[in-house]
Amino acid sequence: xxxxxxxxxxxxxxxxxxxxxxxxxxxxxxxxxxxxQDVPGAEVVRGxxxxxxxxxxxxxxxxxxxxxxxxxxxPKVVGDAVRLLSDRADAYVFFSTVSVYPAxxxxxxxxxxxxxxxxPDTSGTAEDEATWTAAQYGAYKAxxxxxxADAFDGRVTVLxxxxxLGPQENVGRLTWWLRRIERGGRVLAPGDxxxxxxxxxxxDLAAFTLKCLERKTIGTFNVVAPQGQxxxxxxxxxxxxxxxxxxxxxxxxxxxxxxHQVRQWTEIPxxxxxxxxxxxxxxxxxxxxxxxxxxxxxxxxxxxxxSKSGDPxxxxxxxxxxxSQQKERELLEVWDRR
Numbered sequence: 001x002x003x004x005x006x007x008x009x010x011x012x013x014x015x016x017x018x019x020x021x022x023x024x025x026x027x028x029x030x031x032x033x034x035x036x037q038d039v040p041g042a043e044v045v046r047g048x049x050x051x052x053x054x055x056x057x058x059x060x061x062x063x064x065x066x067x068x069x070x071x072x073x074x075p076k077v078v079g080d081a082v083r084l085l086s087d088r089a090d091a092y093v094f095f096s097t098v099s100v101y102p103a104x105x106x107x108x109x110x111x112x113x114x115x116x117x118x119x120p121d122t123s124g125t126a127e128d129e130a131t132w133t134a135a136q137y138g139a140y141k142a143x144x145x146x147x148x149a150d151a152f153d154g155r156v157t158v159l160x161x162x163x164x165l166g167p168q169e170n171v172g173r174l175t176w177w178l179r180r181i182e183r184g185g186r187v188l189a190p191g192d193x194x195x196x197x198x199x200x201x202x203x204d205l206a207a208f209t210l211k212c213l214e215r216k217t218i219g220t221f222n223v224v225a226p227q228g229q230x231x232x233x234x235x236x237x238x239x240x241x242x243x244x245x246x247x248x249x250x251x252x253x254x255x256x257x258x259x260h261q262v263r264q265w266t267e268i269p270x271x272x273x274x275x276x277x278x279x280x281x282x283x284x285x286x287x288x289x290x291x292x293x294x295x296x297x298x299x300x301x302x303x304x305x306x307s308k309s310g311d312p313x314x315x316x317x318x319x320x321x322x323x324s325q326q327k328e329r330e331l332l333e334v335w336d337r338r
Contacts, residue, residue: 001213002026004064004089006049006081007071009036011170012095012202016068017042019206030058031071050077050125055084064089066213073126075118075143082151091155091218093209094148098162098222098280099138105272108279111160111220118143120150157212159205162224162280163270166202166298167305172321173269174199175311177239178303180322184245188328188335190262190271191254193233197270198224198278201298204291211289221285227278230295232270238299252335260331266320 003020007013008029017039020027028043038044047054049071067089072078082092098104100115116139124140132140148156165174181187205223212218233251240247254273258264264272282290323331 001065002028002063003213004028004030004062004067004085005042006030006067006069008042009033009038011168012164012205013068013070014039015166015168015202016070016206016209019203019210023210025210028062028064049081050074052080052084055081059084059088062088066091066093068093068095068209068213069148070095071126072144072148073129073137073140074124075120075122075140075147076124077126078144079120079147079151082148086151086153091157091216092148092152093157093159093212094145096141096145096158096160097138098160098224099134100142100145100160101138102135103276104138104280105274105277107276108281109222109276110281111222111284115145116142118146120144120147155218157218158220159209159212160220160222161200161205162222163197163199164202164205165199165302167301168202169302174235174239174299174302175306176269176322177236178243178299178306179311181236181239181247182243182245184247186250186332187236187247188268188323188332189232189236189249189251190257190268191232191251191273193231193236193249193251195232196227196278197230197232197235197295198227198280198282199230199235199270199295199298200225201293204293208285208288208290215289217288219284219288221288221290222280222282223285223290224280224282225292225295226282226286229292235270235295235299238296239303242300242303250332250335252331256335256338257331260334262323262331267323269321 008017017027021041030045032048033046067085101109101113118139122143145158169175
């Protein structure tokens with residue numbers, strides 16, 4: 001197949017491009033060249049998707065079987081691109097998010113759950129994405145979904161991942177945990193070790209996306225690991241085993257952390273108490289071919305990548321994640337005296 005990837009130089013986009021090329025597909029990437037590095041073997045077209053002139057230059061003399069959009073955040077920007085691409089590609093894959101559901105994470109959600117209301121021509125700039133609230137991020141993604149649907153008239157696959165982990169992660173979630181546990185000593189572990197979690201490995205997300213392309217699958221899919229696939233404890237114990245630093249996990253109650261104003265989801269990455277956080281229905285994606293590897297494999301391969309490549313490339317969201325050493329020490333001291 002001939003595939004156009006909007007993005008394609010870091011994390012989700014990069015891993016997808018690598019997988020597509022490995023399977024023999026022809027890949028064109030369109031990006032500004034400011035973040036990450038180009039994947040060898042892909043045709044590289046430089047341009048800014050917020051610049052209509054650049055988009056017109058992209059489509060001149062080119063056609064594709066699929067467009068895979070890994071970098072769409074602003075509805076109007078996405079709409080400008082899809083209108084130019086709608087007669088240059090057979091179908092469109094849009095990477096969205098479970099954050100499009102207003103009920104998430106307070107409640108369990110499925111693809112039938114209501115999504116945010118956001119007009120497909122809502123304007124803005126993706127440069128601000130790292131500072132958006134969760135509601136704004138989710139609403140904008142919902143508006144982007146509508147913009148794609150309007151232009152491609154049903155020839156659309158919408159993927160709604162939850163947490164994405166694995167090699168090349170640049171957000172600072174599993175990578176933060178690995179670096180923290182690598183330092184050794186007592187590690188504050190949040191809540192209940194048996195709590196189920198549903199992160200999807202980036203390689204499984206990429207493989208599922210390619211299955212959708214190859215099978216010409218259209219529709220909307222939550223792309224998360226099935227419930228019961230992993231627990232927070234298994235993830236952190238795997239980090240301890242892989243780093244070999246002799247770290248000691250000290251599990252601290254949710255209520256204690258909440259009482260001490262620890263920020264959920266960011267200050268302690270992946271820790272969140274609302275009941276819907278890890279209750280995302282993924283039945284539809286499983287029936288369409290999504291297969292998820294054990295969390296131990298994700299931890300092992302992510303640490304292997306970190307050990308070989310060093311810390312991930314700078315990304316604004318990294319600054320939001322992680323508990324300071326001083327605060328962790330103070331919390332553990334208070335926990336011990338409780």
